[in-house]
Amino acid sequence: MAIGIDLGSRTIKLAVIRDGEIVDQQLTESGFDPYSQAREMLKRYGAAKIVATGYGRHLAHEHFADEVITEIKAHALGARYFFPFCRTVVDIGGQDSKVIGLDKKGRVSNFQMNDKCAAGTGRFLEIMAASLGFSLNDFGAAALKSKTEVMINSMCTVFAESEVISMKNRGIPTVDIARGVHHSVVNRLAAMLERLGYDEEIVFSGGVARNPCIGHMLQKCLGERARIISPPDPDLMGAIGAALHGSR
Amino acid sequence: MNSKKFEVAAYPKMWEGLGMDVARFDKARQMLGEVYDKLFLSQTERPRKMAYFDAMIAEIFGGRIKEILAVKKSAKPVVGTFCVYIPEEIVVAAGGVCIGLCGGSPGSIPDAEKILPRNICPMVKSAYGFKAGRICPYFQVVDFVYGETTCDAKKKTWELLDRLVPTHVMEIPQMKRARDRALWLEEVKDFKAKVEDICGSEISEDNLAGAIRLINRKRLALQRLTKLRANIPAPISGKDALLIEQIAFYDEPERFAAKVNELCDELAERVEAGRGVAGPESPRIMVSGTPMALPNWKIHNLLESAGAVVVNEESCIGTRYFKDVIDENGGSMAEQLANLTDRYMRIDCSCFTPNDERVEQVLREYRQSKAQGILHYSLQFCHTYNIEEIKIREACEREAIPYLSIETDYSAEDTGQLQTRIEAFLEQIGD
Ligand code: SF4
């Protein structure tokens, strides 16, 4: 039995693998004390190899994890579990977005990651949703309703937020602005994909893959060139990948 | 060894005499000591002969400045430079001191940003800030600064720096044709005239020949160090080697060359005994790109903290500074200056176009250093290296060399991000 735990900026995810099967999984908010939170989640299992990933991986390693791997490797392993032939993985988490290229055997061959700023990440969507008065869960669905799109020009989260607020004050419907926000994320992603190169099958993982508008718009943007596919629980891919690493 | 805490020595009286902001500088001094203690002295399996270089850091703001002041007293020139294209042999031939003033600290950047635009290279901002804030004794001690026309950020900053310290500019051409070489040679002659002007006497052929031999010895010592690093396991950490390459820009060349050679003797023994600083399973990384000026140890620290060992720096604070030596067979002044110019023209900085020699050089050093991956390092807003990076990346793809490109500045805010990328890169090599 192996346990993978993904300590992200917003949530902690956990997956348990036994004999190559996912036998249990959990997801909770990180809260103020992610370390105790993780401990709590682990309580119900007996002895097992624990592999940590995500931003809190090193802290976890100091306290309870046997091994650490990066989110990049974890998402690659997770994606391969569901889609054994995939060569391209897009992962958007709370703090960063990544495009990962895999070789034939599923090993990471190259990757791109957003730089310092939060633009194009889950955090960016979260801030924009809040300033437009949507819950994060409804944000994507709301944006999908819009027919007219407005352009958000700023790349920086802080400037984009003031741009969004001024649009709102000009009376532009919030769903249209929401659509524009999604568009700016998708544009960034598409640029990263073009830079790295991609296969015709692109696995979309990470919490943001639950947002229906991002996947839809990315598909539209890439058109015939690629097919966007997602596993059943995209936010658990990192934890699953870590557990798979542990069971190897 | 760690019973006494490492400290960079303080010389407040002397600093005051140099017109420095002593209170502020003293804080920077303390911080440097703490960081050095944490990053360097905590390393295991450190060569004993690193003690000299530790002492060079301890005396960076004191002992070495005193030595330079003594030279200055005897009416010899003390020249500050920012680029490996300025021929230090000429200063040394005049009995003077040539110091590399590039800035590698975030601490002086706010001083620079009071005037300079924020979105330019951090190295230029850091250097300018050191002078503007009067927080670098080297800047205070130089007679003049000799800048160059390599990149736009530097070229235009000289105009402003000139208001704070006399700044002359050498025109470095941007291509390497015969007519560019002719121009360059003229510029080298101007530089010589300027240096002679300060000491009031001409540089003799013998003096120049001696200086050429001396600086060659320094470069050869550094070449020897680089060759030793190619052994598996690596006998010295990348951090320590980078530190030595940084110290090369302010230490007295004769002594420095001797000390590097002493260290190399020790490293050779280690190699003989199969001893190293990292296990043979540690990924070996070569760093290529923009210079890392003291105290910029950010990338090396991240790499080595993640279990890698850095085995080569293809950079101006690195091999670009010492891979070529000057032909010592020139007799007349004209011949010597011609030989000198030829050597300097072989430096493959991205400010030149075309610059395909550099791509070749990167691949050569990759093979020679027995590295397993290349990390390309570009300072933020350095257009020439950032754009040339594309060609390096393509070459690595062609040769199936694991490759990671990083663009960053001196701040710590992207540390988490960089750590993830670096660890993923090392995983990629290990898998
Ligand atoms: S990178 Fe180019 S401009 Fe900078 S020091 Fe080196 S040679 Fe000079």
Ligand code: SF4
């Ligand atoms: S790193 Fe680039 S931008 Fe900075 S001084 Fe050197 S050449 Fe200029």
